[in-house]
Amino acid sequence: xxxxxxxxxxxxxxxxxxxxxxxxxxxxxxxxxxxxxxxxxxxxxxxxxxxxxxxxxxxxxxxxxxxxxxxxxxxxxxxxxxxxxxxxxxxxxxxxxxxxxxxxxxxxxxxxxxxxxxxxxxxxxxxxxxxxxxxxxxxxxxxxxxxxxxxxxxxxxxxxxxxxxxxxxxxxxxxxxxxxxxxxxxxxxxxxxxxxxxxxxxxxxxxxxxxxxxxxxxxxxxxxxxxxxxxxx
Numbered sequence: 001x002x003x004x005x006x007x008x009x010x011x012x013x014x015x016x017x018x019x020x021x022x023x024x025x026x027x028x029x030x031x032x033x034x035x036x037x038x039x040x041x042x043x044x045x046x047x048x049x050x051x052x053x054x055x056x057x058x059x060x061x062x063x064x065x066x067x068x069x070x071x072x073x074x075x076x077x078x079x080x081x082x083x084x085x086x087x088x089x090x091x092x093x094x095x096x097x098x099x100x101x102x103x104x105x106x107x108x109x110x111x112x113x114x115x116x117x118x119x120x121x122x123x124x125x126x127x128x129x130x131x132x133x134x135x136x137x138x139x140x141x142x143x144x145x146x147x148x149x150x151x152x153x154x155x156x157x158x159x160x161x162x163x164x165x166x167x168x169x170x171x172x173x174x175x176x177x178x179x180x181x182x183x184x185x186x187x188x189x190x191x192x193x194x195x196x197x198x199x200x201x202x203x204x205x206x207x208x209x210x211x212x213x214x215x216x217x218x219x220x221x222x223x224x225x226x227x228x229x230x231x232x233x
Contacts, residue, residue, distance in 0.1 A: 004109050007036035007087035007173070010059065011073055012052075012095035014043040018225055019095040023056060029099035032106035036060065036087050040077040042067055071186035074166070078176035091170050096225030097125070099168075103220065108170045108212055111155055117202050119194055121157060121210040122169035123220035139215045148214055158215065159208040164191035168221050 008026065012019045039059040041049050044067035053061045064076035081090060089109050108121040127133045135141040139158070146158040166187055178199075181189040191209075198204035212220060 004033055004089060004106070004113070005035035005087040006033055006089045006091055006105050006109060006170070007038055007081060007085050008034055008091045008093060009077060009081065010037075010039045010093050010095055011077055012039065012041055012043075013067075013073070014041075014045065014048060015096060015225065021098050021224060022093065022095045025098035026093060027058075029102045030091070030105060031102065032104045032109070034091075034105065036085060038062070038077075038081065038085070040073060040080070042069070042073040071180055071182065074186075075180045078178075078180065081173060082176040085173060085176075087173055089170050090173050090176065091168070092166060093168050094166060094225075097168050097221045097223055099123075099221055100219050103212075105170055107155055110153070111151065111157060111210070112170065112172060116172075116199070117206045118159065118208050118210045119175065119199070120164065120169040120171040121212050122165050122167055124211050124213065124217065125167055125221050125223045126219040128223055137218075139211070143215060146211065146215065156212075156214050158211045158213075160211070161195060161208060162191075163188065164194060164209055167223070 008030065010022065010026070037059045039052060039056060039061050041052055041061065041063045043049070044065070049061065049063055062080055064072070068076055089112065091105055103123065112118055112121055124138055127137050132138050132141050139146055142162065145162050146160045148156070149159055150156045164187060180186060181193070194204070194207050196204045198207055
């Protein structure tokens with residue numbers, strides 16, 4: 001694998017207590033060839049945006065003016081990275097997650113680099129919904145849907161065709177050129193579009209989504225966002 005560049009994209013909507021924990025945890029636990037740090041603010045508050053730039057000087061800060069909502073924020077952030085980022089991969093991080101262990105993003109990129117049918121490599125979070133808690137975890141809810149995989153370097157991951165997730169994950173920057181759907185349940189519609197239409201050179205029936213590690217690993221990240229201020233999910 002040739003040398004790669006990774007951009008970390010943090011999307012925030014004004015929940016300061018969560019954002020601070022997310023940034024601290026990311027700085028402490030993410031490693032690999034990270035070349036860019038981006039922060040997209042969807043509050044619609046220019047005073048707050050100015051404060052973010054002062055408090056988080058490592059990041060390149062940007063916004064789209066008025067609040068865009070969940071899908072609009074992704075469209076705006078992706079458009080900027082497609083235009084201005086020189087990274088090969090983007091690590092997508094909503095501002096209400098922390099890390100349960102260290103993650104070498106270069107290892108995730110090494111898997112995606114030779115498997116273009118894998119549209120993302122996500123990190124498993126803790127059980128969140130009632131169904132996940134009852135089953136014992138996100139993967140345990142539908143274990144038959146996840147195919148374990150490994151390579152000669154000892155990297156392990158799981159592949160599935162259930163959904164695309166905006167939970168912490170790595171994907172190729174070219175994904176930012178894909179149209180993010182308008183309206184409600186945009187995350188689900190985006191996955192369906194990938195599964196039906198595929199990507200350049202990859203037919204829909206070959207598309208897979210990845211989770212890093214194996215089913216017995218436990219969570220790699222923790223969703224800390226007990227309250228939600230965005231809309232349009």
